[in-house]
Amino acid sequence: MKVTLFATCMVDLFQGNVGKATVEVLERLGCEIDFPEAQTCCGQPAYNSGYVEETKAAMKKMIQAFEHAEYIVCPSGSCAYFFKEYPHVFKDDPVWKPKAQALADKTYEFTQFIVEVLKVKDVGARLNGKATYHTSCHMTRLLGVKEPPMELLKHVKGLEFTELPNKEQCCGFGGTFAVKMPDISEQMVDEKVEHVEETGAEYLVGADAACLMNIGGRINREGKNIKVMHIAEVLNSR
């Protein structure tokens, strides 16, 4: 199956390891991966800050970059969701609306693609230890992907899973929120880290690099002994 990778700017710039794991897991599952060099960023940071018109040019570039794709797979719930928002953003544009719709229709979040399209639950991964999982807000509430990551984690050999208290509570990232309202963001991420610690897990797993960068950044700063892993990295462990 031919899969076009929408890596996200986070992966492209900062979290190459997540991109590598995503590619390796999908290839192992028999996918042929293509990476359009013209991809940039989905536009969410500026869009969410209210710069809608300014963002449209970037969105159009993304639509063009992925026009040829059959399946678009993205290792971030939030960015995948934002592709799904494109038709809404271009709702009054007769030229770009249908293109945006086509993009949205073929976009999948990484775990959703494995479980719903490839119909695989056990990718043959092994990771020994105790893990907990942060359900990112955009991925669960807006994209509506809740079960697939759970299904996949359940089948990782050696992994003991423990549920995160208040798991649906936002980690306090919120894009520019983290720097616009840093004091509130700090309280939110601290509460999240407290809950992670309460579980006694060695690994904090998530499916959104941005949330993990936030929680992980705080965990590291505080010198806590918890390893933060993107679910692609967990599924790539053996």
Place this chain on the structure above:
Amino acid sequence: MAMKIGTGEFNDRVGTGIKDSFMRGAVSSAQERFQSRRLSAAEELGNWEDWRSHGEEIRQHVLENLDYYLYQLSENVSKRGGHVFFAQTAEEASEYIKNVVEKKEAKKIVKSKSMVTEEINLNAALEEAGCDVIETDLGEYILQVDDHEPPSHIVVPALHKNRQQIRDVFKEKHGYDKSDEPEELALHAREKLRQEYLNADVGITGCNFAIAETGSVTLVTNEGNADLVMALPKTQITVMGMERLVPTFEEMEVLVSLLTRSAVGQKLTSYITTVTGPKEEGDVDGPEEFHLVVVDNGRSGILGGEFQSVLQCIRCAACVNACPVYRHVGGHSYGSIYSGPIGAVLSPLLGGYDDFKELPYASTLCGACTEACPVKIPLHELLHKHRQVIVEKEGRAPVSEKLLMKAYAFGASSPSLFKFATKIAPTVTSPFTDGDKITKGPGPLKAWTNIRDFPAPNKENFRDWFKNRPKGGAN
């Protein structure tokens, strides 16, 4: 109390909120209690999503036909001998009520909980007219006794106080010497309030839903205080936001079901009181004179625009109870009597951006509010819409932010530039990096790195890795 509360800048209020550990303890435990009760009440009802859609339809239908239903309501109230006054502004509403009260030569006024009377600053107007105004909702009463502290929550106004603090308020103001058990505290308030009902000349209530077909107003409470406010004084004045009505009792029932479950996780509250005009021959109780004050105060300006859906609100506070920002900063930080997500959307619309421009940014757009709302108001989308208005129409965004966003948008719309950025990022950021992380970032990154690490850019370019990797999996 007008809509705007507190003083100082938004950030200072947030700072005060964050440092108030009593408040935060009270808020987070209340949030958890209300949330879990709400979820089980919704589950017990079954088909919650269908109920929500039904509630949304009813509210949208009313808003689309608001002039028709308002006319019907006012005709029916008049037919039953009641008086209806449409107030365009807060001042007009308060003025009218003050006149009624003065005509009645009223000295003592009892009130049941009402956010719209807070919005129009009614108590101040009445006190100015020399009246003694008594709040009868327990939460409101506590705040009133505590030197008119403003509400911090639209359903539970004294949510920010724990019971020890409430005991201390009664002790200081009334010489109360009993325990901080909720029953004893409530009993104390009840004893104080009983006499007030009997002596009151005028009762003032808010309105959960007015029913157009019959000209009735319905109040939903747990304490029964609204019942007494309506039944005992000779004159009753009900104040309602102009959107708070339903066509018939049938729709009222649907919305009350959604309201009580979403607000407090109950199937029904203890009291649902309906009054239809003044007392008629043969009625045992009820007011002799009935006034309905319908308040616009900016609402008609919202109607028909991109924020119209906010008027679907039934003031259940489910969004407030679900909000992770409210959880940490409390209601007073919002600087408005309407706090939480609904307040962050509504306050700038009713009160303008000058006072409330930060509120739309006090959200991570996590969508917890939208998910909780029983009438499906897309709250996080409306918060985003506010940001768009602030940036694009009002031009109020800070210059530094504008420049940054422009640069970002330019980079993201130029694939070659972006690709170049992925190549040079490690070099450009090398003065700030410390191994695989940045601990002291420049510019906007500083706010981030003040409390957490930021990852250093990829050492090995991801795109290069992709091109050069051994094909066919990493087995």
